[in-house]
Amino acid sequence: MFTRWSYISTSQFDATHVEKHIQEIVDISIPRNRSLDVTGALLFTGNRFAQYLEGAPSAIEELKASILRDPRHGEIRTIASGETPHRHFLTWSLAYAGPSQFVSDIIERALNDALEKGDEGLEALIQMMSEFSIRGRG
Template sequence: MFERWLYISTSQLIDADAPDHVREIVDISIPRNASLSVTGALLFTGRRFAQYLEGPAEGIAELKRSILQDPRHRDVHTIAEGPYDHRRFLTWSLDYAGPSQFVASKVEDALTAALNGSEEGIEALAEMLAGFAIEGHS
């Protein structure tokens, strides 16, 4: 059994510098997540982040503490968390998708639905993140 944490947050990144900061987040997160046996995906629309993390409870807890203290995020909303019976991202310590205007418009709709709390919206967002990870979808 694994734990999962799916959250949405508002970016505090300055638009012009955002791509460089997000690339830095990804570059640091890939080996860190791998060392914690955590897999998942990060999505950035230019305005909001969505991230799905899965793995051992202690690894998820460590990353959650770090993210909640990270000044690049505000208004972190947990959309789903807790025990989960399988991984969606088998081979990705961190898959990253974004930003693009087309993707951002579609993703914003999914983020809004998930923030409204519907189980269908939560699963649709998780599946969207899994769809971005070409491999690893179970």
Template sequence: MLDRWFYISTSRLDETDAERHVGDIVAISVQRNRSLEVTGALLFTGRHFAQYIEGPPAAIAALQESILQDPRHQDIGTIACGSYPTRHFLTWSLGYAGPSRFVASKVEGALTDALKNRQGGAQALLHMLEQFAFPGSS
């Protein structure tokens, strides 16, 4: 059985350096997630992060604790967590599509929806993350 954690947070990154910092996060996370057998995806709108991670329960707990302590995040809200039977991101140690104003405008609406309507909104946001996934990519 796998665990998952799906959260949304408000970014504390300075907008002038945000893209560079997110690139650093992704580079470090890809390597760390591979070693922990964790897969998932990350969205960054410039204002918010949304991340879905899945893997062994101990690895997810460790990553969750790390993210909760990370000063680049504030107002972290869990929208889904716990045991889950299958992976959504089988081949992605951390999928990240990069910055995009168009994507950011669409994602902001989905993030708001997910926070208001946790179950239905979380499913819609997860579906959006899955649409970014390319089989075999990481």
């Protein structure tokens, strides 16, 4: 059995060098997650983050505490936590497809649905993250 934690937060980045800041997060997170045997996915719309993490309870708690202290995130709202029977991102220490203004509106709608519709919205968000990670491999 694995533990999961998923959240949506507001970006605290200023408008300059956003892509550089995101790349720094990804570059640090991939080896850290790998060392903790955590898998998951990250979405960034330019305004908000959505992240889904899964792994051992102690590893998820460590990452959660780090993210909650991180000044790059504001208004962090947990949308899922607790046990999960399987991993959704088995081979990804951090699936991230990169910023895309083209899909930003679609992602924003999915984030709002995850916040407002509970499990139904969360499953749609996980599916979207999964699709990005599968297509991002190619």
